[in-house]
Amino acid sequence: EIGSGLVGSEMCIRDSNKANKIKKVKKTKKTVIIVAAVLIVIIWLAGYIDINTRFPKAKSETYNMNEWVDDGNINIRVNSAQYMDQEKAYDLYGIEPIKDTSTHYFILSIEVLNKSDNEINLAKEFYGNIAMDIYPLGYHNIGERVHREDNNVKKMLKKDEQQEVIFAFIISDGSIREDRRWMMHKSQIYMTLSNYPIHKMIMLDNIEGF
16 A cells, blocks of 8 residues: 555656646747747847838928929929820820720920030930829829920930920729729829939829819
């Protein structure tokens, strides 16, 4: 009886030690997980702070139509904005129709003035640096210069020389579906000149035909 009692006690001690070891392992795992999570948060915060220190949020500059905007070597002014279907775009600007019959265009008349002391290339200084955005619909389009017989655009502008440029921005089902275009009337429509470090934009109001 005494022997069996001792055996039972040893078993209880072993079970107790085993349970303690399991608890310690679980506690260690939990501690490791907590420490790892804290380290991940600290690393993320450090990266976030570093990125925002080196690349702060862009400042916004908003301008209106018919207002000259200083954009480095050139000054820019949006004279007018129109919204039209394919047929009218072809009649007025010679833009060839495409298969998507719901396609419309925003047409902008833009004045460009060379304010530098040197002759500038319009393609390099201007054409590739503008876009149209419609927020919050997510529309973004760099547009295309319209070639028109009565709008003979020079490739180079001399100092203090001024030139009108016509740009077309397409609205198709691929960019904004026809059943969602009513939302454009509740959105901000603007021409973007730059995004960073300054978000420079010209708001497009009083759009003819819109």
